Amino acid sequence: MIRNKIRSIFHPERFQGWALKRNYFEGWYFKVVNDAETKAFAIIPGIAISKTGEKHAFIQILDGKKRTARYDKFESDTFRPNPDKFKISIGNNHFSEHELHLNLPGLRANLQFSGNITWPNRWYSPGIMGPYTFLPFMECYHGIVSMDHVINGQIQVDGEVLDFRNGRGYIEKDWGQSFPSAYVWLQTNHFSQTGISVKVSVAKIPYLGYSFVGFIAGIWLNNQLIQFTTYNQSSLRKSVIDTEKVELVMQNKNHILEILVRREKATVLASPILGLMDGRIEESMKAFVEVNLIDRKSGKSILNDVGRNAGLEVAGKIQEIIIL
Numbered sequence: 001m002i003r004n005k006i007r008s009i010f011h012p013e014r015f016q017g018w019a020l021k022r023n024y025f026e027g028w029y030f031k032v033v034n035d036a037e038t039k040a041f042a043i044i045p046g047i048a049i050s051k052t053g054e055k056h057a058f059i060q061i062l063d064g065k066k067r068t069a070r071y072d073k074f075e076s077d078t079f080r081p082n083p084d085k086f087k088i089s090i091g092n093n094h095f096s097e098h099e100l101h102l103n104l105p106g107l108r109a110n111l112q113f114s115g116n117i118t119w120p121n122r123w124y125s126p127g128i129m130g131p132y133t134f135l136p137f138m139e140c141y142h143g144i145v146s147m148d149h150v151i152n153g154q155i156q157v158d159g160e161v162l163d164f165r166n167g168r169g170y171i172e173k174d175w176g177q178s179f180p181s182a183y184v185w186l187q188t189n190h191f192s193q194t195g196i197s198v199k200v201s202v203a204k205i206p207y208l209g210y211s212f213v214g215f216i217a218g219i220w221l222n223n224q225l226i227q228f229t230t231y232n233q234s235s236l237r238k239s240v241i242d243t244e245k246v247e248l249v250m251q252n253k254n255h256i257l258e259i260l261v262r263r264e265k266a267t268v269l270a271s272p273i274l275g276l277m278d279g280r281i282e283e284s285m286k287a288f289v290e291v292n293l294i295d296r297k298s299g300k301s302i303l304n305d306v307g308r309n310a311g312l313e314v315a316g317k318i319q320e321i322i323i324l
Contacts, residue, residue: 004083012127012143015081016175024049025272026175033309035166040064040285040309045095047079050276057090064285067267097145111153116146117220128216130231139178145171147220148189148197178273180204182316188289188307196221202239204320213321228252239323258292287312
């Protein structure tokens with residue numbers, strides 16, 4: 001178990017919870033949108049363990065277009081992670097970076113993913129958490145499995161077959177004890193041209209009695225990943241969040257990123273609190289994200305576009321992450 005835990009640190013996409021028996025959750029987030037953009041689902045498998053050691057596996061599914069959600073609960077021993085790669089099973093349901101198979105009452109899926117765009121993974125900076133990966137006792141850790149990829153296959157809902165050939169997908173994950181007390185998260189890979197993906201999050205990060213506003217953002221553009229993170233000398237210049245909009249401005253050495261989202265009606269999902277999925281958050285999969293990426297040297301806009309089918313979560317005591 002200890003060997004598996006040490007090895008997994010350098011592979012954030014893999015299961016991280018080896019040998020942990022209390023106050024722990026881990027979940028993967030698969031976003032799938034069909035080619036016609038008429039169907040969108042978030043499929044979230046995971047494991048939850050309470051402070052007393054009570055545990056269960058789960059598969060949570062959000063239908064982004066119908067704004068409905070379901071939560072299927074499983075015995076913990078049905079959760080089977082692979083120690084050597086990202087591959088997990090929950091009963092007869094299977095998940096990896098290249099495929100997803102669901103066998104649930106009234107819901108079946110067989111999807112394949114190709115052309116995955118991964119976040120750089122270096123020994124001193126594993127994935128999107130970078131050096132923060134090595135800090136113990138953080139409330140929540142985060143990982144990107146694929147910023148963008150092509151989907152093929154189908155989903156069957158109550159006998160209706162939905163075609164996902166040439167769809168677009170995204171995969172990320174979280175693990176730890178609880179989601180942050182305040183955060184905003186958004187992601188979209190549907191722009192006027194394919195091959196562009198944007199992921200942004202801002203959160204209140206508690207650590208050893210202190211707290212700070214942390215942020216991570218990535219833009220996949222022209223086969224290049226442009227990063228804005230707390231640890232790479234980027235800065236969060238503005239964070240304004242209210243009932244109607246989310247407005248964020250970030251800056252790194254070479255670029256300025258401006259984000260504007262008009263908030264949509266959202267769907268309630270379960271979220272982790274001290275391991276168990278007892279919290280509630282709201283997510284929309286129908287938001288539009290205005291993105292303006294500016295070259296600091298020339299002052300010219302490199303990307304000025306609107307992302308569709310955006311996942312958007314705004315949760316907690318938002319005033320804790322407001323920066324004017």
